[in-house]
Amino acid sequence: MRAVQHLIDLLAGRCETATLSARDWEGVIGVARGEAMLAALAHRLEDAPLPAPVAALFFDARAAGAVATKQALWEAEMARRALASERIEFILLKGTAYAAAGLSCAAGRQIGDLDILVPVHDIGRAENELLEAGWEWVKSDPYDDAYYRDHMHELPPLIHKTRDRMIDVHHTILPQTHRTTPDPLALVTDAVMTESGFAVLAHADMACHSAAHLLADGDMQGGLRNLWDFHCLTRDFVAADPDFWGRLDARADKHGLRAVVHRAARLARDVFGAALPGDWDRRDPRDRWFMRRLLARDDWGRAGDFALRQAFYIRSHWLRMPPQLLARHLWTKWRRRGAR
Amino acid sequence: MADPTFRAAPAEALRVEPLGEVTAIFDRRSTQTHLVVSPLPEILAAMGGEACNASLLAMRLAARFDLPDGAETRAVLSERLRELAALGLVEPA
Amino acid sequence: MRHSTRITVGPVRFRIGSDWRAPIAALETLYADYPGDPVRPADATVRLFAARPWRRWLRPSVHIGGDFIVPDALPLPLSMGLLAAEMGMNLQVALGWRRHLLLHASAAARDGRSVLMSGISGSGKSTLAALLGESGWRLMGDEFTMIDPGSGDALAFPRAVSLKNEAIGEMAARVDAARLGPLLSGTPKGDIQHLIPRPEAVAAMHEPARPALLLFPRFGDAAAIERIGEGEAFVRLTEASTNYTALGEAGFGALTRLVRTVPAFGISYPDSAAGLALVEELWAEAVS
Structure with missing residues (x-):
């Protein structure tokens, strides 16, 4: 597991690029691709001395990353146009928000779907406007549809019929079945406007959501990138506002995300060397399981440790759903797989 | 009939390359390529930087291309404007 | 991975790893006279692997992976390992190359x-x-x-x-x-x-x-x-x-x-x- 260690050392600035051999670099490149972080690494090392072939590959990755960022921001612009006629306001989330706000973690960050937050009372209207503007349902399975609407924190995903890009319309930042329930009203009320004309979450909310997305919203796939987001966000916010950690504490409490945010901060410290204030700078023996999951990729870029991944998959469902519901969901999934 | 007003993409956002019978338009904001035929490039050119509806557009194009300035022309232009809006090349003003 | 080789084709340098020796040996024969470039790190990774450990020997079937994967791609029998390697190399270039x-x-x-x-x-x-x-x-x-x-x-x-x-x-x-x-x-x-x-x-x-x-x-x-x-x-x-x-x-x-x-x-x-x-x-x- 040298490659993943090199990757995090390079990102954290703990390792001189000149010390890596050709074999080390190809391991780093493979792992960075596996974590969807090649362009992010390329930005981080833009001014570092590099072997010529690596410098060329990183140049390509930055250029392609810039194109991908434009494409992601264009989806936000098209959603804005679609929702503008009905004056439906929305807040950008995750990667697109970081790019729209010009935050440092957006440099080379891969952005998949467009995630937006719409106040729950506007969800129906937003859905209509998007359907009118060329988005369509991805799946028409009635069980999945009901599942999304009743239990998740979003509409079933929509895909644009000509641009082939997905939009996820959320009305809160964690599934409603999740055992913690963030306060969506506070998220919307305190949202801020970027210079590019899009609303994004306030800094503390953005960090809370980043932590929730990392730890409470899935099986930690792509976890290293999400942790990098959290690390860059909190580092930059603290640099601009020395009281940020205190503000983040209060906000995490309000959303019921204190444990999640603190764990994300400890992982950012352990993986990327983040400096934490005294009351955040604790030890929790369970963190090492999360570390193992985050760094479970071998030198050939393979996501390893199958059992650990399964455990996290079950854990992520457990977090999201009360046990009764979980049993029913897994049963239905299983039966449908059997039927195919 | 409603005649909504649109504004074309700023000229510097578009790279327009005629390729024989079609015109390839590269939108630098979206990075999308649109392959269009007449009269879409002419409509974009006629709109310039100003907000424009089908009636105004019909007047401008009539002056340049010898078009009948009637209800039918306006209806066609209205339809083309909606297509351009779907591509993101014009937006409601 | 257990077996591996590196090949440069045009502007792209590959590293190919495999659970079996045979596909690597076949590649090394085909590409024996291509210019070697030992100090250059690979741009793209191809992996030929068995879905389960015992499938390395029992009806061995080669799955194609790497930096980019196609979900649901069917595996090939080991006798077609060379084709699997070729498909894997094509896939990485098709999906990953950005210079040209x-x-x-x-x-x-x-x-x-x-x-x-x-x-x-x-x-x-x-x-x-x-x-x-x-x-x-x-x-x-x-x-x-x-x-x-x-x-x-x-x-x-x-x-x-x-x-x-x-x-x-x-x-x-x-x-x-x-x-x-x-x-x-x-x-x-x-x-x-x-x-x-x-x-x-x-x-x-x-x-x-x-x-x-x-x-x-x-x-x-x-x-x-x-x-x-x-x-x-x-x-x-x-x-x-x-x-x-x-x-x-x-x-x-x-x-x-x-x-x-x-x-x-x-x-x-x-x-x-x-x-x-x-x-x-x-x-x-x-x-x-």
Whole structure:
């Protein structure tokens, strides 16, 4: 597991690029691709001395990353146009928000779907406007549809019929079945406007959501990138506002995300060397399981440790759903797989 | 009939390359390529930087291309404007 | 991984790892005379692996992975490990390469200029390129050709030519048997045998060649030539490119320049001899 260690050392600035051999670099490149972080690494090392072939590959990755960022921001612009006629306001989330706000973690960050937050009372209207503007349902399975609407924190995903890009319309930042329930009203009320004309979450909310997305919203796939987001966000916010950690504490409490945010901060410290204030700078023996999951990729870029991944998959469902519901969901999934 | 007003993409956002019978338009904001035929490039050119509806557009194009300035022309232009809006090349003003 | 090798084809350096020795050994034979570059780290990773540990021995089936994977791709039996490696290399280039505009096209060069041939599988583009490569042309590639957005030049990607079905006999009659790989019969694409390009083509693989002619071949009908307009050539080439949309304006610029500066024709031909004659005829006009 040298490659993943090199990757995090390079990102954290703990390792001189000149010390890596050709074999080390190809391991780093493979792992960075596996974590969807090649362009992010390329930005981080833009001014570092590099072997010529690596410098060329990183140049390509930055250029392609810039194109991908434009494409992601264009989806936000098209959603804005679609929702503008009905004056439906929305807040950008995750990667697109970081790019729209010009935050440092957006440099080379891969952005998949467009995630937006719409106040729950506007969800129906937003859905209509998007359907009118060329988005369509991805799946028409009635069980999945009901599942999304009743239990998740979003509409079933929509895909644009000509641009082939997905939009996820959320009305809160964690599934409603999740055992913690963030306060969506506070998220919307305190949202801020970027210079590019899009609303994004306030800094503390953005960090809370980043932590929730990392730890409470899935099986930690792509976890290293999400942790990098959290690390860059909190580092930059603290640099601009020395009281940020205190503000983040209060906000995490309000959303019921204190444990999640603190764990994300400890992982950012352990993986990327983040400096934490005294009351955040604790030890929790369970963190090492999360570390193992985050760094479970071998030198050939393979996501390893199958059992650990399964455990996290079950854990992520457990977090999201009360046990009764979980049993029913897994049963239905299983039966449908059997039927195919 | 409603005649909504649109504004074309700023000229510097578009790279327009005629390729024989079609015109390839590269939108630098979206990075999308649109392959269009007449009269879409002419409509974009006629709109310039100003907000424009089908009636105004019909007047401008009539002056340049010898078009009948009637209800039918306006209806066609209205339809083309909606297509351009779907591509993101014009937006409601 | 248990077994591995590294290969440079055109601008791309691969590392290929495998749970079995056989596919790696076969690659090392095919690519033995390609320029080595031991201090250069690989740009792309290909993995050939068994889905479960015991499947390394028990009815061994080769899954294709790497930096990019295609979900639900069917595994191949170990006897077709070489095909799996080739598919894995193609996949990584098709999905991961960003330095050049990648065209699904074969190419050959003469006097520093190139003919590009784009077509679906079965169009004969691969066979035509292989035949040109044996008749005074430099084979640039039978599957992918890269366009440099800065210069507009075509760059070679001369992997071992993947001969299919009838093309195998046709080429075997012309080349030294030492240049042919093992025959893979009954693959999902029919019979396949790899042809090692001539040493001159491998030695010149980093030399760019300005495009002079663009062809869209179609095998089967009577010999015919049809001029193709700039717009149609543009559309066909965007469809033949796996990274056009990812390159943004660089891709747009490269493609508009290509279709404006290079004449394009659709050709249909009943047999290889007729196909070669059409290429030579159009080439003579294009470079005159």
